[in-house]
Amino acid sequence: MGAVRLAPVLAALLGASLLAAPTVAQAADTVPLTSTFNHPAGTGAEQNAIRNQLVSLIQRSPSGSRIDGSIYLFTDTTVSAALVAAKERGVKVKMIIDGDSVDTGGSQYDTLKAGLGTTLSADSWVLACPVPRGCLGNRKLNADHTGAINHNKFFLFSQVGDTDGVVFQTSANLTTTQRTKYFNNAVTIPDAGSGLYTTYRAYWEDLKKHGSSGSGLDHYYKTQQSGKYKTYFFPRKEDSGTYDKDPSTDTIVSLLKNVSCAGGVTRIRVGMYAFTRVQVADKLVSLKQAGCRVDLLHNDESGNLGTAVGNAVKGNLTTVSRCKGTTQNADGTTRAIGVHSKYLLIEGTYLDATGRKLVFTGSHNYTFPNLRSYDETLLKIDNAAVYDSFKANFESMRTGSYCTQY
Structure with missing residues (x-):
């Protein structure tokens, strides 16, 4: 697996003077949807x-530009070195990581602290969200929730x-485990007039604002259409009841309500690391009963699939x-291989329109902390080529040797 480029790289040809020898054409360095x-x-x-794609973007950022990141776990020395090197050549690098x-x-926090500094008025810095909360979210859901x-x-x-x-x-944290133990996904999206970059930047600014002062929020939810x-x-x-008893404010349940199974042509694929919200499971089951094809692929480590969710989906x-x-390591030992991706694929009828191919991806697991407590992003992509690449990824996992149907 690797990067799937979804738009051609356009070449910018340099014109040759009639009085001079022909010049070698220089290709423009453009970023395709990938x-x-x-x-x-x-x-x-x-x-x-995924890491190589990210490092390539960092290394191609010119002096005077800016890089703004927000990441949960960060232990990758290759990425931290690339970020510090970018700062040293004149890029403004600003990182927000979980406390x-x-x-x-x-942890690469000390490396980033030494290389970028922590002064938020400077051109480059690293900010750790205050413990024990996120930069925005401050809610503890119950006595067992950290x-x-x-x-x-x-x-x-x-x-x-x-x-x-x-x-x-991406769905991946910047750790060795994420690269060598789990399947993950990423998308690289040029703004191209959509407004997506500005939308993310506004959210990132809110993470910075609340992460550097105040006590955080128990509710933030914002949505924005950008092309x-x-x-x-x-x-x-x-809106009412307890955190786990209001499916009307479960974003995934609401999205699935937009699906029509009439004619039996709509197909739903879910590739998910952690899945404990039974209301989402119940909605998937109801869509299967209504005529949709529904395929679920999940990680199988302890606690990743909730008991109620497992009971709801098994056989349904x-x-x-x-x-x-x-898989076998070089030294003859073995390591487990699982899935850390977080995506929902919908192909068929959505919001009464047929022939749709939609991807919902990001950092959002189907758990209550991810919905009600954590700083999270879910991204909808309405693009057939992106959908086809995710579909191929899903099917390669579903039919491969590391995932088993039951």
Whole structure:
């Protein structure tokens, strides 16, 4: 697996003077709409595909441009080195990371602190969200919940090469485990007049504002249509009842209500790391009963699939597959292979329009903390080529050797 380029790179040909020798044409460095998927049991390049895509964007950011990132876990020395190098050549690099990740083994916070500084009025800095909350979210849902986190995983580039306004959204944290143990996904999106970059920047500014002062929020939920894209930013508080008893304010349930199964042509695919919201499971089951094909692929580590969700979906969807395979390490030991992606694919009738191909991806797991407490991003992409690339990724996992139907 790797990057799937979804638009051609256009060449800018330099004109040759009639009085001079012909000049070698120089290709413009443009950023196409790209889907990227890693393969944790593949070659080094396949494992590192998402990281390599991100590093390429960082390295191609010119002096005077800016990079704004928001990430949950960050232990990747290659990315931290690229960010510090970008700052040293004149790029304004501003990073927001979750406070809990500061003391994580191998944390790159100290590297970023030394290389970027922590003065928020400077051109470059790193900010850790205050513990025990996210930068925005401050809600502890119950006695067993440890509190909010900044679970985001995105980078914003004011310029990459010759392209202005690039959004990089992924499901992967910047850790070795994410590259070598889990399937993940990413999208690289040039703004191209959609307004998506500005929308993300406004959210990022709110993360900075609330993360650097104040006590946080128990509700933030904002949505924005930006051309063929739509963003959903969390946390989202229930309107009534308790955090787990109001499906009317569950964004995924609401999105699934827009699906029509008439004619039996609509297909839903869910690839999900953590899934504990039974209301979402119940809606998927009802859509299967209404004539949709519904395929679920989930991670199989303890607690990733809630008991109520497991009971609801078992035998009641078209297929349900768990991802918990193994692969051999160079030293002869084995490691588990799972899925950390978080996406919903809808093909068919949506909002009464037929032939739709939609991707919903980002950092949003189907758990109540991800909905009600955490700083999160869900991104809707209305693009057939992006959909087809995610569909191919889903089917390669579903039919591959690391996920098993049951």
